[in-house]
Amino acid sequence: MKYRKHIAVVLLAIGSLLLATGCRDSRTIPTEHGRPQITIMVGGLEKVIYLPAMLTEKLGFFKANDIDVKLLGEQSGATAETALLTGDVQAVVGFYDHTIDLQAKDQCLKTVVQFADVPGEVELVSKQDADTIKSPKDFKGRNLGVTSLGSSTDFLTQALxxxxxxxxxDYTRVKVGAGQTFIAGMNHNGIDAGMTTDPTVAKMVTSxxxxxxxxxxxEQGTRAALGGLYPAASLYMRCETVTSHPDIVQKLADAFVQTLRWIKTHTPEEIAAKMPAQYAGGDPKLYVKSITDSITMFNGDGLMKPEGAQNVLRILGQYSRNVSPVKDHIDLNATYTNEFAAKAQGVRQP
Structure with a gap:
């Protein structure tokens, strides 16, 4: 009898633990009224490089594919990947290079839709330093702005x-975030140069x-700077989630590929009109310019180019402390799949 009671207590404890932690397991996707409930963290909702996330919601493509999606904003891709690993979210819209970096730490993340073949990033130099910083060789002794240490902008800064x-x-990497914090860092001598995206680029250059x-x-600027393509903005998930829920992953891929195709057939003005008004920051014309300057980065099909994945590994193998020691053992095939995006090509636009 005592043995049975002991077993019962143990089972109760395990059940309570699973109940408490189940909501934080990204492999478990909750449903409501038969519809999957997905939370996606985006490394900066207002950034043009991640525009497909909010645009997909505004176009109604999530609901058209019978899924409910909640988008959360987070300025740092490094923080977003942590939220995925801890089970707080089921997917991330962020840079592909995190999947390689995490494999080096024995974690498996997989890109299932590749939005762009280039970073969409710009290295800006402040107006007071523009005469002395003419190229990355002038970075010595300088303060360089990155989103956060360990972020994709950090990797790219080290590569340049x-x-x-x-x-x-030889230089100091300074965490300045994005948007207004980046602008403040540059305008108040916190950084001499720094890496950021539109619409911040358009604001600072125009001003x-x-x-x-x-x-x-x-593509031209990326190949010149990095020696090849550098696939960046993507939708990635834990490998366990992809394996456990291929039907739900396919719904997400269908929605995002429909958006990428929609982008290719619409003007920057039409795209801007679909986005939340606050993303324009009170200057709609400047927002349209920021989209115009960056929009060619999106590939239109959601497919990863193997050439690009190989170049990302080459760069991380040189400049990432995590990847460098194990670069020869990284399995690129485990970091992305074209299966879902390829299948999505046959899905008709709503």
Whole structure:
């Protein structure tokens, strides 16, 4: 009898633990009235590089594919990946390179829709330093703005400097976030140069507060800066989630690929009109310009180009402390799949 009671107590404890932690397991996707309930964290909802996330919601493509999606904003991709690993969200819209970086830490993340083949990032130099910082070789002794340490902007900053023979001891990486915090950092001498995206780029260049040093919003600029493509904005999930819920992953892929195709057939003005008014920051014309300058980055099909994935591994293998020691053991095939985006090509537009 005592043995039975002991077993009962143990089972009750395990059940209570599962109940308490189940809501934080990203492999478990809750449903309501038969519809999957997905929470996606986006590394900056207002950033043009991640525009497909909110645009998909505004176009109604999530609901058209019979899923309910909640979008959460987070300025740092590094923080977003942590939320995914802890089970707070089921997916992330962020940079593909996190899937490689995490594999080096024995964690498995997989990109299921690739939005862009280039970073969409720009290295800006402040107006007061524009005469002395002409290229990344002038980064020595400078304060360089990144979203956060360990973020994709951090990797890319190290890559730009590293190709000029500079190591991280030659300059200082400063966490300045994005948007207004980035602008404040540059305008108040917190950073001499820094990496950011539109609409921040459009605001600072138009105001005259900064100049473009390196432009990675298009293929030509990216190949010149990084020696090849650098696939960036994507939808990635834990590998366990992809394996356990392929039907739900397919619904997400269908929705995002429909949006990528929609982008290719509509003007920046039409795209801007679908986005939340506050994203324009009170200047609709400037917001349209920011979309115009970045919109060619989106690939239209959601597919990863193997060439690009290989170049990301090459760069991280040189400049990421996590990836460098294990670069020869990274399995790129485990970091992305084209299965869902390829199948989505046959889905008709609503």
């Amino acid at each position: 400097a590293g190709q000029e023979g500079l190591g991280t001891s 005259g507060d900064a100049k473009i040093l390196v432009d990675m919003r298009n």
